Amino acid sequence: MKPKIDTPEIYEDLRNKLMTAYFKQGQKLKPSELTEHYSCSVNTIRETLFRLSTVGLVTAEEQRGFRSSPVSRQRQHDLTNFRITLEQQGVLQSMRNGGIEWEARLTASHHKLSHIESRISKTGDVVPVITPWCAAEWEFHETLVSASDSPVLRETFRSVYDQFRQQLVSPEHNYGFLEGNIVEHKRIVDAALTGNVDEVCVAIYDHLRRNLIRD
Structure with missing residues (x-):
């Protein structure tokens, strides 16, 4: 039993x-x-x-x-728009409020994610590490907004992020893994740690814009 x-x-x-x-x-x-x-x-x-x-x-x-939940191109577009807005606002608040402890957690979460994504890049196989990769991906993006002073923003971000990821993760699309993510994640963390508010917002938008419907 x-x-x-x-x-x-x-x-x-x-x-x-x-x-x-x-x-x-x-x-x-x-x-x-x-x-x-x-x-x-x-x-x-x-x-x-x-x-x-x-x-x-x-x-x-x-x-x-x-x-x-089924895949929907329009739903993916809407979730991407919400996620961009929440992640940009959340990271700006974290940059103001987080201090050295937040910077240390962000650095550590990025190091873990980068290590796993580099392994996927070398092997070309997501499946053996899909669970730790998805967990590390969430940990990195959650850390970006974790020092926001808005509990509602953090709670909403979790819900939007989960739905967004579910829309992307499928065998047909390599479970959402793209080689460019490694460079894009580094661009985001570098901008956040150097206090470059304009660059971090642009980096987040550039990281996610491929999921938007373009006219």
Whole structure:
């Protein structure tokens, strides 16, 4: 018999699976199968899937159940716009408020991300390191806004970031990995650490603009 998993652990595990392409985008999520996998009740799974639907990672349809959120070019565009705005505002506030401790955390998070991305670049294979890579990617971008004095900005950024990543992570698009990300992340961190407010905003925009719909 499998050990019982607590509801918060189920939520985090499903959230991570939704953001690392364990489930295909738009895939039906069957409570009966998840109940068996997690050794829990159907009600626990339904409650967890409903919570995930409130943060945009799952769609809930009456009489039709739950699905992993499907890919939508317009949705990706909208999420990118929101993310650019939040990340730019968040990093500017962090640059004002963060001090040396924030700079140290940003440097460390970038070092970890750069190490993993360099390995992916050498091997050409994302799959073996997709979980630590996604975690390091989040840690870096979260650190950028972590010294913002707005709890609402930080909370909203997490929700928008998660939905944004889910839209991009698929085998067909190499799970969202691009060689240019290595240089772009370094450009962002260099601008942030040198206090160049104009450059850091431009660097963030340039890093994300490929996901916008252009007229």
